[in-house]
Amino acid sequence: MRNQILDVLELPRRLIRSELEINQCPHDIQYYASDPACRGCFDGPECQWLYATDEVAALDSRSLDELMQALEFAILSVAAQLAHAGHPLRCTCPPCKWLQQAEQLHKQALGSNSGA
DSSP: OHHHHHHHTHHHHHHHHHHSOGGGOTTSSOOOTTOHHHHTOTTHHHHHHHHHHSTTSOGGGSOHHHHHHHHHHHHHHHHHHHHHHTOOTTOOSHHHHHHHHHHHHHHHHHHHHHTO
């Protein structure tokens, strides 16, 4: 389950990174909690999520609960992007397929975690 969640986080990282305004960020999309500009930035939650789930964030050592929270944020973010872009309900583009797969994985993870 953990490896599946780790794998599925790659696409939302790419999508979220592509939506952020790198040229307007003084830190090149690296979240700094001590910087008031980061704390007040409109893209702060996405940037903070990227920083916490990037390739060097030691996700292997995170608990299943933490990974599920990261997956939940990714699902909400991708769903919002797709809704904003006007994707139809039965869309079969890669991000829409990802969303269906990620939602199913999240349900499975909730079920397996509640039985622990």
